[in-house]
Amino acid sequence: MIRYASLSFLILFLISSSGNAQMMDAHVGPDSVSTALVPAAGYSSNEGFLGGLIFSRYDYRGNQQPFNNLLETSAIATTKGFIEVDARYEQTQTFxxxxxxxxxxxxxxxxxxxxFGIGNxxxxSDAQWDDEYYFFRSIGFSFDYRIRKPIYEWGRKQLDLQLGGATEYHxxxxxxxxxxxxxxxxxxxxGGWVNNLNTGLIWENRDSEFxxxxGNRAELELRAAPKWIGNYGLATARLELRQYFYLFDWLTVANRLEARHAMGDTPYWELxxxxxxxxxxxxxxxxFKGNTSLAYTLELRTWLxxxxxxxxxxFGGQLFTDAGRVFTETDDVNDLFEGYHQTVGFGGAMSIFNPDFILRGEIGxxxxxxxIYIGVGYMF
Structure with missing residues (x-):
């Protein structure tokens, strides 16, 4: 989504519609379709004037949980040539x-x-930042497709097997x-291509995805990119753990821990x-870039x-703190307990027409x- 080191102003407009007159209720009714369109305009001292569009479509027809299908797209461009477009489509029943x-x-x-180099x-330097010493220009695209099949279900608890593949060029x-x-x-x-196959497991028992x-969510992902189908041969492993709980019946405490390791002939964008x-x-x-990373986030969220x-x-708000560090081959086991970087921040959230649609903005x-960061949905 939209993210700049310096942003002078940003204006958002929300246009939303629904195929169900009961969308104002706490739960989205069956056989309904809800859409949200958010145009954006603003100015960045780094990129000039910007224009953007966020579009989401939620299809609940067939009384599928948590939805029948979901489309989320965003696009942004600036007068200085910055372009970023992404789209996600999810279908809960496939084939x-x-x-x-x-x-x-x-x-x-x-x-x-x-x-900024490699290492923790x-x-x-402010002077080098102002002189654009750290900057370069790049182009890239990627396409990723995954399927998830439940292999264990018990009430709200579910364990899925995930399989997929991806291609990317930078x-x-x-x-x-x-x-x-x-x-x-x-x-x-x-530059070059990285094409990979991936597999993994996802454990889920949260009360809501949005x-x-x-509740909790855990994901283990393994990716392999053979060099004979791309320009680089590498493998990655990623573990993500999430936990959510209520305090005082109005405050949500959200925790996220992620560890990732890359090995092989790894280009800079795959570190x-x-x-x-x-x-x-x-x-x-x-x-910060390295072979291995460890990152933690704590968020406090509430609807005000x-x-x-x-x-x-x-309307709601959130406070957060992020911490983490990267490791290279020159680090040793003692570095596991020191050298962590930390940030803090706050933000706001808004939901209208559809409780699953959450427009979020925050500053770190x-x-x-x-x-500044702007997007649809909570960060995790």
Missing amino acids: GQNIRSIADIYFYRYTQDQF GTTF IPYISDAQSSFALETPNGSE DPHH STLGNKKTLRGYPLNR LRFPQLYGLK FSEDVSR
């Missing part, structure tokens, strides 16, 4: 079977992609000769990276104002810069 399918498409053209102790196309990217020439600086208040819309929010984009008779309108603060 007439109890198989959930997820397709993700992503395209970007970064006029200010960022590279890379430095940041290329840095302009880099100043005196930039950090050009001087360090990381592996993958010539606004969970209690374990912290400093994005999900980890160390507030740091510059791709701030509710207007149930006004199309289910409600780091020792380097601050950054």
Whole structure:
């Protein structure tokens, strides 16, 4: 979604419609379709004037849980050439079977992609930031398709087997000769393809996928990208753990822990990276890179104002802190307990027409810069 180190202003407009007159109720009724359209306009000191669009469509026909199918798309472009487009489509019943399918498409053209080096102790300088020393330009796209099949179900508890594949292409196309990217020439600086097959397990017992208040989610993902079907041969392993619980019947405590490891002929964009819309929010984009990463997030969420008779309108807020670090081959076991970076931040949320539709905005603060993030749904 939208994320900049410096954003002067952003204006959002919400247009929503529903095929069910009861969408203002606490639960979405069966055989209903709900859509939300959010145009955006603003200005960034880094990228100039920007325009964007967020579109979501929720199809609950057939009384499928948590939905029949879901489409989420977003697009943003700026007057200085930045472009980012992503789309996700999920179907809970695929091929007439109890198989959930997820397709993700992503395209970007970064006029200010960022590279700070590899390692947990890379430095940041305000002067070099202002001189665009850390910046380079890049283009990339990816397509990812996965299916999930339940192998164990008991009430709300469910264990799924996941299988899938993905293809992606990245290329840095302009880099100043005196930039950090050009001087360090990381592996993958010539660009190329990575094509992978993946498998994994997902454990789920949350009370909601969109606004969970209690329960857990765990995911183990293994990916293999043979060099004979791409330009790089590598493998990755990722473990993500989430936990949610209620305090005082109005405050949701959300925890997320993620560990990731990459091995093999790994290009820079496939390294374990912290400093994005999900980890160390507030740091510059791709701030820390290494073979292994460990990241933790704690969020406190609550709905502050509710207007149930006004199309289910409600406003909320969240406080968060992110922590994490990366590891390279030169680190040892003692580094596991030190060198962690931390950010803090706050944000707001709004829901209207459909309780599953949540428009979120937040700002994170780091020792380097601050950054704004906008998107649909909670971060996790």
